[in-house]
Amino acid sequence: MKTFFADFKHFSIGHIAPDLYRxxxxxxxxxxxxxLPAPKSDSHRTYxxxxxxxxxxx
Structure with a gap:
């Protein structure tokens, strides 16, 4: 999936995740x-x- 909605906002690849989700x-x-596949170095998964x-x- 390349786009999704969270907190009534549209997100796609390249958008910055809000601090809450970081x-x-x-x-x-x-x-x-x-x-899920293992995250690459210097990255992690969030929900x-x-x-x-x-x-x-x-």
């Missing part, structure tokens, strides 16, 4: 249990608007 509370650390989203740590 917090530890939303970080998906058990990606393997959810059958936004019912979607697992890969975001960079920067």
């Amino acid at each position: 917090s530890k509370k939303y970080k998906v650390s058990q990606w393997n249990v959810r059958h 936004m608007g019912g979607n697992y989203v890969l975001i960079t740590n920067a």
Whole structure:
């Protein structure tokens, strides 16, 4: 999926994730249990608007 909605806002590849979703509370650390591919170095998955989203740590 290349676009989705979260918090009544449209997101697509390249958009900046809000700080809330960059917090530890939303970080998906058990990606393997959810059958998701491992995140690349310097990135992690977060849960936004019912979607697992890969975001960079920067």
